[in-house]
Amino acid sequence: MGAALAQNLARRGFRLGLVARRAEELARVAAEINASDGTQAFIYPHDVRNYDAIPVLFQSIVRQLGGLDLIVYAAGIMPQVAPNEYDFEKDKDILEVNLLGAIAWLNQAAVRFDRAQAGHIVAISSVAGDRGRSGNPAYCTSKAALNTYLESLRNRLGRKGVAVTTLKPGPIDTPMTQGKPVAGRVTSIDQATAQIVAAIDRRANEAYIPQQWKFIMYVIRRIPSVIFQRLNI
Amino acid sequence: MSAISQKDAVSSVHNGVPDSAAGERSAGVALPLDRLERVAGWGMAVGGMGYVYRPSTIDGVAQVFEIARRTGRTVGLRGGGNSYGDAALNSENIILDLTRMNRILVWDPSNGRVTVEPGVTIQQLWRYAIGDGWWPPVVTGTSFATVGGCAAMNVHGKNNFKAGPIGDHILEFDALLPTGEHVHCSRDGNTDLFYGMIGGFGALGCFTSVTLQMKKIYSGWLNVDAISVPHMDGMLYELDARKGQADYLVGWSDAFASGETLGRGQIHQATYLAPGDDPYPAQSLRIESQEIPANLFGFLPASIIWLFMKPVLNDWGTRLTNLAKYMQSATLGNHKRYRQSHVAFAFLLDYVPNWKLAYQPGGLIQYQSFLPLATASPVYREILARSQKRGVVPYLGVVKRHRPDDFLINYSVDGYSLALDYKVTGSNRASLTALLKELDRIVIAGGGKFYFAKDATLQGATVRAFLGEERIRKFGALKERCDPESLLQTDLYRRLFGDQ
Numbered sequence: 001m002g003a004a005l006a007q008n009l010a011r012r013g014f015r016l017g018l019v020a021r022r023a024e025e026l027a028r029v030a031a032e033i034n035a036s037d038g039t040q041a042f043i044y045p046h047d048v049r050n051y052d053a054i055p056v057l058f059q060s061i062v063r064q065l066g067g068l069d070l071i072v073y074a075a076g077i078m079p080q081v082a083p084n085e086y087d088f089e090k091d092k093d094i095l096e097v098n099l100l101g102a103i104a105w106l107n108q109a110a111v112r113f114d115r116a117q118a119g120h121i122v123a124i125s126s127v128a129g130d131r132g133r134s135g136n137p138a139y140c141t142s143k144a145a146l147n148t149y150l151e152s153l154r155n156r157l158g159r160k161g162v163a164v165t166t167l168k169p170g171p172i173d174t175p176m177t178q179g180k181p182v183a184g185r186v187t188s189i190d191q192a193t194a195q196i197v198a199a200i201d202r203r204a205n206e207a208y209i210p211q212q213w214k215f216i217m218y219v220i221r222r223i224p225s226v227i228f229q230r231l232n233i
Numbered sequence: 234m235s236a237i238s239q240k241d242a243v244s245s246v247h248n249g250v251p252d253s254a255a256g257e258r259s260a261g262v263a264l265p266l267d268r269l270e271r272v273a274g275w276g277m278a279v280g281g282m283g284y285v286y287r288p289s290t291i292d293g294v295a296q297v298f299e300i301a302r303r304t305g306r307t308v309g310l311r312g313g314g315n316s317y318g319d320a321a322l323n324s325e326n327i328i329l330d331l332t333r334m335n336r337i338l339v340w341d342p343s344n345g346r347v348t349v350e351p352g353v354t355i356q357q358l359w360r361y362a363i364g365d366g367w368w369p370p371v372v373t374g375t376s377f378a379t380v381g382g383c384a385a386m387n388v389h390g391k392n393n394f395k396a397g398p399i400g401d402h403i404l405e406f407d408a409l410l411p412t413g414e415h416v417h418c419s420r421d422g423n424t425d426l427f428y429g430m431i432g433g434f435g436a437l438g439c440f441t442s443v444t445l446q447m448k449k450i451y452s453g454w455l456n457v458d459a460i461s462v463p464h465m466d467g468m469l470y471e472l473d474a475r476k477g478q479a480d481y482l483v484g485w486s487d488a489f490a491s492g493e494t495l496g497r498g499q500i501h502q503a504t505y506l507a508p509g510d511d512p513y514p515a516q517s518l519r520i521e522s523q524e525i526p527a528n529l530f531g532f533l534p535a536s537i538i539w540l541f542m543k544p545v546l547n548d549w550g551t552r553l554t555n556l557a558k559y560m561q562s563a564t565l566g567n568h569k570r571y572r573q574s575h576v577a578f579a580f581l582l583d584y585v586p587n588w589k590l591a592y593q594p595g596g597l598i599q600y601q602s603f604l605p606l607a608t609a610s611p612v613y614r615e616i617l618a619r620s621q622k623r624g625v626v627p628y629l630g631v632v633k634r635h636r637p638d639d640f641l642i643n644y645s646v647d648g649y650s651l652a653l654d655y656k657v658t659g660s661n662r663a664s665l666t667a668l669l670k671e672l673d674r675i676v677i678a679g680g681g682k683f684y685f686a687k688d689a690t691l692q693g694a695t696v697r698a699f700l701g702e703e704r705i706r707k708f709g710a711l712k713e714r715c716d717p718e719s720l721l722q723t724d725l726y727r728r729l730f731g732d733q
């Protein structure tokens with residue numbers, strides 16, 4: 001999703017810094033972006049769990065870009081978890097990538113945007129954060145916690161001209177969902193990207209991707225716990 | 234993958250990998266986040282984030298150079314931040330703000346010599362010296378500029394035709410170079426640095442003290458004449474004809490007037506009082522007599538009240554106030570003579586707190602061009618006419634008479650300058666930029682020059698055209714000697730001299 005979003009933003013004149021672990025994959029995406037005129041992407045191989053490296057890396061990226069208008073946290077993992085599996089190492093990993101990495105990166109952005117009295121923070125959470133489903137407790141937890149963190153940021157920074165957007169995708173056709181059982185229809189990456197960009201443009205507080213999930217989750221959030229336990233979602 | 238991004242891509246060439254310059258410089262140390270601030274040009278049309286350090290001693294300045302080396306950043310010097318554009322900005326790098334180095338070190342009221350730290354403002358200076366009968370030899374339209382910033386830009390006042398730039402009144406200065414070397418410069422020693430650093434826009438070294446020769450005055454008052462002029466040629470003619478008798482001359486021009494009246498406006502001419510003209514100089518030379526009281530409008534001569542109506546900053550509001558102002562001076566005020574304090578004459582706008590906020594949110598760009606006598610009239614008329622044709626009309630035009638000087642980075646002419654304030658809005662930014670590019674060509678073709686303190690839009694090639702290869706080469710050699718690592722940079726420096 002991050003890669004597709006980068007392509008889209010590059011076409012709209014953004015100068016980009018791309019962060020992920022796999023250098024070759026980053027180089028491939030950047031090369032595609034840089035192949036067209038007037039678009040520009042730089043790459044920074046990095047594991048978001050390497051927290052200590054973040055302040056320096058953040059500063060050098062921003063310096064290379066010449067400033068910062070928008071940060072999108074799209075890193076996330078969702079390993080397969082069996083219904084009776086309680087593997088702490090796996091869970092810890094999920095929380096580190098989906099939540100702690102987000103806090104480490106977005107705190108940096110928050111300080112800067114606070115001082116600048118401008119800026120936009122976006123993070124990809126998930127519909128999974130709206131309820132504690134049986135399938136993947138740590139994943140749901142990571143996204144629920146991320147939602148709360150983003151809401152707090154919004155309440156801190158909103159009055160200072162900084163927008164904070166929580167994106168909540170349903171199942172999207174990306175490597176993450178490949179070969180995994182998913183609940184509901186899978187949305188294409190193009191459609192998801194278009195809706196993400198639209199949400200960024202209108203500086204939405206929160207957006208479900210695609211929008212239909214807003215109504216579905218409205219209902220699901222209201223199902224009483226006693227009933228939710230018996231449902232297979 | 235996470236994407237972090239910056240809008241409005243610049244169309245530079247790239248290869249998709251972090252560029253080596255940034256790579257080499259970004260050593261593995263972060264700058265403290267508490268230093269991070271948003272810093273904007275005075276005109277509010279350009280700005281960026283920077284890590285701001287405010288040392289109070291020379292050692293403190295040296296330490297900032299060290300921090301820059303250690304963290305792989307550049308250092309941009311900043312005084313009062315009154316440059317309109319990006320001359321005192323250094324986005325994503327270190328900004329060395331000198332306003333806390335603001336002590337008056339030596340003052341001799343018997344000869345008017347004063348030695349100050351670079352962060353001393355013009356306001357501090359006049360307040361300090363006026364009671365002894367001395368006034369800064371050259372002042373800018375704002376008294377919030379620092380002596381260091383004024384020396385670095387080699388500023389001019391409304392007396393440029395007679396007194397030259399401030400550099401002509403600097404006797405000597407000390408500076409700390411990024412190499413760590415302390416230099417003392419005057420017309421007798423280190424002369425190349427003396428003529429290079431004054432006007433050197435903070436790119437060679439940091440002034441640590443500056444010695445000025447102040448101007449003796451015999452009264453706190455100036456004799457002021459207001460003369461209305463019907464068009465640009467009248468404006469230029471009067472400014473030239475009066476230069477023998479005046480101590481200060483400035484023309485205000487209504488940029489909305491067109492056709493026959495293109496460039497019409499009003500000239501303010503001021504002269505010092507001779508010894509004995511003022512029966513009570515000890516009274517008029519008190520700070521209290523100089524300051525403009527809060528009931529501004531009751532006190533100001535009618536001929537300049539229009540300036541304060543500018544908060545009606547839209548095209549029609551400005552048209553009307555400019556017209557009212559012209560009619561008033563043409564019918565009532567022409568050749569009216571009055572007395573005004575030095576402060577009221579020089580720093581009027583400082584006493585209208587935040588008048589520039591009327592230009593928010595887009596800010597303003599001031600476009601000041603310097604033209605020789607021969608070409609000023611056609612070029613200025615063309616500039617005004619084109620602005621009107623493009624529908625991007627400046628709200629204020631100020632005309633001054635200038636004389637040449639001997640400094641290396643040099644905007645001086647035997648001629649005139651016209652400074653135009655353009656309001657920047659979301660919708661006119663593109664057309665304004667295009668217009669200014671056109672105007673650049675017209676000015677250069679007329680043998681004109683530009684001034685970095687007012688600039689936000691010039692291109693490197695334009696600067697090479699008016700400075701000439703020879704001056705650029707000499708400046709490059711000084712840069713190499715004073716700052717071989719190119720530690721001293723600003724956004725303006727990179728814009729105009731980048732990749733050299």
Ligand SMILES: Cc1cc2nc3c(=O)[nH]c(=O)nc-3n(C[C@H](O)[C@H](O)[C@H](O)COP(=O)(O)OP(=O)(O)OC[C@H]3O[C@@H](n4cnc5c(N)ncnc54)[C@H](O)[C@@H]3O)c2cc1C
Pocket residue numbers: 275309310311312313314315316317320321331351352372373374375377378379380381382383385386387388389390391434435436438439440441582686687723
């Ligand atoms: C309302 C208004 C009216 C003005 N009128 C005039 C005018 O009439 N005539 C005129 O000439 N200008 C005028 N100016 C422009 C202003 O005077 C100059 O920009 C001046 O340089 C501002 O001084 P500053 O201390 O604010 O310096 P800054 O704007 O902070 O810095 C100016 C330059 O000086 C360098 N610098 C600062 N301190 C040092 C130091 N210690 N050592 C070396 N370099 C240093 C900076 O790097 C930068 O390049 C006006 C500006 C305003 C806002």
Ligand SMILES: NC(=O)c1ccc[n+]([C@@H]2O[C@H](COP(=O)([O-])OP(=O)(O)OC[C@H]3O[C@@H](n4cnc5c(N)ncnc54)[C@H](OP(=O)(O)O)[C@@H]3O)[C@@H](O)[C@H]2O)c1
Pocket residue numbers: 001002019020021022023025046047048049074075076077078097098124125126127168169170171172173174175176177234235
């Ligand atoms: N796809 C869906 O159905 C769906 C639904 C709801 C929410 N989401 C959320 O959307 C976000 C993006 O997911 P996606 O579908 O695009 O998944 P994806 O295709 O697997 O992409 C995940 C991205 O995160 C990066 N990443 C993973 N671990 C990282 C680490 N430790 N450090 C740095 N980068 C790391 C990956 O790059 P490297 O491997 O190179 O590091 C990859 O670029 C995730 O937060 C996910 O939870 C997805």
